[in-house]
Amino acid sequence: DTGVSQDPRHKITKRGQNVTFRCDPISEHNRLYWYRQTLGQGPEFLTYFQNEAQLEKSRLLSDRFSAERPKGSFSTLEIQRTEQGDSAMYLCASSTSGGLYEQYFGPGTRLTVT
């Protein structure tokens, strides 16, 4: 297993367009997290799944954001009607639900909204 992967690594889109990102977690990990990170800041929690169930969602997440994990494996994060303020690095992390909850992060998808 090569770790958490994310696709695409970079996305440039025009304001108002929809974008979708994909995250493939480590295969035996049942928890999957999405974060947003802007320059000079730490990762900001967006949402997390345990298997296919979305258990927590940040109050900061607007209705334009939606995430799915249909079969409890990969996950997608969609942003509708993108705004310039959505420009950021979107990080995915996965972990087991037992043990000490170590999260393994993917390389991120950098979104630029023009």
Add this chain to the structure above:
Amino acid sequence: GNSVTQMEGPVTLSEEAFLTINCTYTATGYPSLFWYVQYPGEGLQLLLKATKADDKGSNKGFEATYRKETTSFHLEKGSVQVSDSAVYFCALKNAGNQFYFGTGTSLTVIP
């Protein structure tokens, strides 16, 4: 609410100097505490962790002790190397399994 505050950088040290990066937290309940590191061009990776008061996390010569009385989790290393140059993030996990990260501290170690 939950939040993490860590010292602002950037921090520049000479090789073999002593490192301290301060981290304090605000949390409801009893969080777990973490330090993550991001090396240039790489993703975030866990450096060390502590799950209850007075626990000491350690890895690669770095240490941090969970101090409930001062709500702190300061990162220390006795002798830094050039290869330790990275951005360090303090984080907490609350009972709802949400993670909260600090803003990161950039460390540069010069030979």
